[in-house]
Amino acid sequence: MSKINKYIIISLAVSLFGELYFYPVESGLKFSAGVIIFNLCVLMMEDMSEVVIAILCGLGVFMTRNIFGILLLHHDIIETLVLNFPSLLYYLIYGVLLKITKLKKYKNSIVNTIFILALTDSLSNIIEAVMRNSINIHIVRIIIFVGFIRGSITYLSYLTYNKQKLFILNSEHQKRYTELNLLISNIQAEMFYLKKSMKDIEKVMSKSYSLYETYKNNEYLREKTLDIAREVHEIKKDHYRVLKGFEALINNFENEDAMTLSNIFTIIRDNTSRYIKESNKEIGISFHFQNDFAVVAHYNIFVMLNNLIINSIDDCENSAFIEISEKEDEDNIYFEVTDTGKGIEEDILPYIFNPGFTTKYDDITGKSSTGIGLSHVKNIIDDLGGNIEVKSEINVGTTFILKIPKNSLNGG
The missing domain is CATH 3.30.565.10 (Histidine kinase-like ATPase, C-terminal domain)
Incomplete structure (x- = not known):
């Protein structure tokens, strides 16, 4: 999947989950599930910019809430745009803060990651609350508490994702490991018959050379028996090369570890x-x-x-x-x-x-x-x-x- 498609899917997902929200206090400040999806995408997508994701998600949430407010709830256009504009800035600020705090660098540390997510979430919400003129010490406490909860939920979800991913990788590894071992064991089994063929070829070559010695005074038979000995010798060399190749392969695997x-x-x-x-x-x-x-x-x-x-x-x-x-x-x-x-x-x-x-x-x-x-x-x-x-x-x-x-x- 191309990066553009990934960005589009992420912004759509965050926009839709952004409509799952609640008001913890009597203000215009919303706490939505979209932020958790946004955080998860930033943690999981190594090759994608958190700032670009934030811009697209902010625009997506802004447009979605405006469409719902204007077309479905029949709110005033200007009032709806003004009401939802801080949500756009919230995601923009959020993305910049994640970039500055280098979240991806610390994502393997549960304490650091939850702290950065909670801090970023809280600062972004405080700025949004200031823009809405609904800031006080009680709201700040709620914002910090919600930031910590969302950060914790995000990281627990990320750990679950990694565990499932590791399980799938281990399953695939085990399957390939099984197939490889069975293949090598089958090759080794066939080597017994290659070795037996080598012994049979040795006997045929010995008999052919014995015939050559017996009839070396007969020009016609001498040449025929010598040709047979030469051809058998070539077959023996081919068998030897194949056998040694298989033996080297088996030894490489067996000597690697028990x-x-x-x-x-x-x-x-x-x-x-x-x-x-x-x-x-x-x-x-x-x-x-x-x-x-x-x-x-x-x-x-x-x-x-x-x-x-x-x-x-x-x-x-x-x-x-x-x-x-x-x-x-x-x-x-x-x-x-x-x-x-x-x-x-x-x-x-x-x-x-x-x-x-x-x-x-x-x-x-x-x-x-x-x-x-x-x-x-x-x-x-x-x-x-x-x-x-x-x-x-x-x-x-x-x-x-x-x-x-x-x-x-x-x-x-």
Whole structure:
């Protein structure tokens, strides 16, 4: 929104709220709610001049009160203009005083801000009262009291606005932080297969070179096998560059700082809640931990728990429940993911960690899932020096138990 539009909206708002007023004493002096709106706008709008706002608001209030008085109440034009002119000067003086006292510089101090607002409000009202020839010690006391009240209401409103603004910013930050962590954890999961591909490429290149050695006396086969070795070597270099790029990215994030288990659970809970909602299921889920500790390689936890939880959600119907818990002993951390889903058949259990093995098929297309989720988990567990155990009973549920050495998670 442009500055001009902001100025127009502010002046309109102050003009309308300026018609919400009361007379504390028998005089022409009005105390309106428009001043509170004016103060709030000055505090909130860093890039806008308080003097310009005061001029526009003063003109707006002056014109609004004249229109109401002349057109609606049928007051005399000259009398109405004379009656409302001090209100215009009130806002002009108010804006100049706010500029002189440098309100924006002290707005983070509750005492200074309320004092400046009350002082500015009081001085402006006293000058207006002098112009209306309705000044006495009693009116001055009322003016100071009202100035303090309006200043306090203004600052409390400003604090509420800032708190709400901070809440929104924190919510957006948390959302982006969650998405970033999930993205990095997914990249890390795919790195296991890039590393596996590197080993397969090494084997192919070795076999190709072996063929070259075997048939190097045959000019045709020698050139063919050498070409294959060269092409495989180029593929290996490309894979290596991609893998090193991913590893540098992961290391940058992981070395930046560790993440507490409570934060990990919070992020996973947020992601899981969205997934459950998108699945149109009503599934309860809870997270519990014995101790909150810092995890250096936290993306490993994301990959493992996300895969296990999503599998549980897919295996559960409405009214089911999923529980994620953490326990520990002297040397190991244990994560358990328990659901009250359909369960896994006993004869299938030995194969669930095999890459590509799946029992999931799309109801519409009939296409099977990739079957790499649990193999991801198994790869990570092996890499961390731990192990995974699964217990399942048909129509009762399934429990996955991850056992991980402490020094694999905390970098010790």
